[in-house]
Amino acid sequence: MLSDSKVPAGPLADKWDRHRFELKLVNPANRKKYDIIVVGTGLAGASAAASLGELGYNVKNFCIQDSPRRAHSIAAQGGINAAKNYSNDGDSTWRLFYDTIKGGDFRAREANVYRLAQLSENIIDQCVAQGVPFARDYGGLLDNRSFGGAQVARTFYARGQTGQQLLLGAYSALMRQVSTGKVTIYPRREMLDVVIVDGKARGIVARNLVTGEIESHAAHAVVLATGGYGNAYFLSTNAMSCNVTAAFRAYRKGALFANPCFTQIHPTCIPVHGIHQSKLTLMSESLRNDGRVWVPKTPGDKRRPEDIPESERDYYLERKYPSFGNLVPRDVASRNAKEQCDQGKGVGETGLAVYLDFADAIQRDGKDVIEAKYGNLFEMYEKITDENPYETPMRIYPAVHYTMGGLWVDYNLMTNIDGLFAIGEANFSDHGANRLGASALMQGLADGYFVVPYTMGGYLASNPMEGVDTSHKAFDASRKEVSDQVSRLLSINGKQTVTQFHRRLGKILWDYCGIVRDDAGLKKALEDIRALKEEFHKDVNVPGDGGDFNQNLENAGRVADFMELAELMVTDAFYRKESCGCHLNAAYLTEDNEPLRDDKNFAVVAAWKYTGYGNEPEYYEEPLIFENVALTQRSYK
């Protein structure tokens, strides 16, 4: 059984207010005595660093890119949910909470999700005050659209670039704190270890990616806002530098990793085109508001889409899920696309795609209206595929997009290591086994603006600490460990490139730990990953040296961590003998072919503890207690 999740007692709706009152405070005059490290500058990291700086703490904020504004939150397209009920269609905090917990197939913590729904409204207010140019109607009020898994229009958006605008808002708040001297930015730094002194996180060791120097930074607390690990699959919609290294090094130091097998496969991505493809591009889920998904009724039908008459098309989502239609949650849409392609009905050169058709929407609303809503997405699609989606249907296929799993955190967003917090996609806390669209931005900003600034104070005020600086022996040990790893990678001098290994790892995960999983496949995956890992450490070639800007070296370290993480993902998937949300084990299906949960045995958070390189991780369990919602079979029919 896992240690305390620190969820406060009392009615669900009062928990957060009560907890905020009960948290101890740090006097404004004393805050300048505390140093806080925030790793990552995405929505969660930038908003946390800005808000903590604003409160008066001394903040050091690290990122691997050349500027904090590049973090991958910037690529989020569709929007951000908030229970404002501006659309007057029956939305409420309770409904957003319920949709999110149901969308996650009842594998998230009630109290965290309810708090998220409560804070959603403050986020929109905050972002508008910062100058985020959300879409508006002619009267000047904010506009909303609907998104998968919801029957109300609660999604705020800025064309197809909502993530960009929200991130630039958080970035501007961050740079304001930089100008006051409360936040210092450390760009082009990669965190390679967390330093623990007397059981508390007291700093990090990072590699300066320009000079290669291994740097030490001490603090009173460390916040990881380092994103998800979708790039373990090699091809994903994540940016190229997204990685698990910071979270994984924390895991190696004793932080628990929760639900690592919960990886979201997004249904609407541009299909793979060839072996040199480096990443996949998402087409926002908002497109499913107007696009209709279909395949030919007859397997192997190779006619052009415009030559296939209406009667010979199968709009399978509308047929199978009449009440949600094309707007079913992501896991449902992805699974169905795979199912259609497995039956030989897939389209395009590879047969691994389905159509997303806008012809009806264009006829109904006119091209102008569609262009105003999705212009930039259509353009992006045309640039990549050389096809015009105004004239011919898009071809889409599922791709790895988001990871619900992550570092285990309590209600305060603190890991089981004192003083080590994890926020945003890096933690596991709010999305259960499947994340609904437009919820990632909401969670990142809720954690950064409105949760961690409070819980950090509570931690610091109730944990008096000695001063620690970087001359402490724990920093020496970390630095040595990190330098040794760098030298080891550079000295292998094998015959294969890092990318070759990464591609092979990705294929194993996609084939056996992807949309559908089964026990035999997972067993095989574990063997294959272990063999690949061994081969990597014997035969990888990392050119250049450690004292220089060396992108291959950066990547080699990340891929090495992905290999170990992959073992953990597969182990977790094998352990969970049920299907839920994104995790579909072929042995556990309802009569309708939907995921069959086992609430008796698996209404739990599965958290894993590192026990040494090559050893089996130790299993810890947090039971999920549902006092406010009834666990039902999810149905979107």
Next chain:
Amino acid sequence: MSTKTITLTLKVWRQNRSRKKGGFEIYTARDISTDMSFLEMLDVVNEDLVLSGKEPIAFDHDCREGICGMCGAVVDGQAHGPLKETTLCQLHMRHFKNGDTVVIEPWRARAFPVVKDLVVDRSAFDKIIAAGGYISAKTGGAQDANNILVGKEVADKAFNAAACIGCGACVAACPNASAMLFVGAKISHLGLLPQGRPEAKTRVQSMIRAMDRLGFGNCSNETECEAQCPKSISIREIARMNREFVKASFS
């Protein structure tokens, strides 16, 4: 999509750290699928370099979907290459012909020193934003979002300016290495919105002061920045910034 393969000759700028002298080196990019992006083509060249024991070409990149602003190089004399309104990562090889010679260089500007090969240091942009590219809205103090009305037309204009990705192509394209399009875009985005008005005067003054101090040149109306901007930010943003600046100077 009709897949073809082409072979190109690349002339690539190689330079180790900013003070050392750099120079062009020649590589062959063999059997490049026309469905690949420009950066995927560089990936292929780099894989070959690694396998033959040479150091790969360093270049910045991240999201590879045209929004993070991390990638960028001058390709055949144009920032982000020949295709209009396109970042380098979204430029596909179908726009090149078999046998072409392609010249690839880093952004060249005094304010953007070369880190390595095609990688430059753009931290000057962060410094300009820190000088005033924000609205001072404390976390937690905001009123209800719908209390601030912003007409659709104004919101759209502000959005157009806010779409800047901070890649630095405008600076690389400008013969004076001016950052005015970048600065103008932020001044316009914030200045057009009612929330941004209270600080409009100090914002324009301190951002322009920072821009000058950091070694960017001045605008001489070449309009190359607009022509090469991957997000088609308009030079009207520069005009708006100039008006704000004049207004601020006389009030």
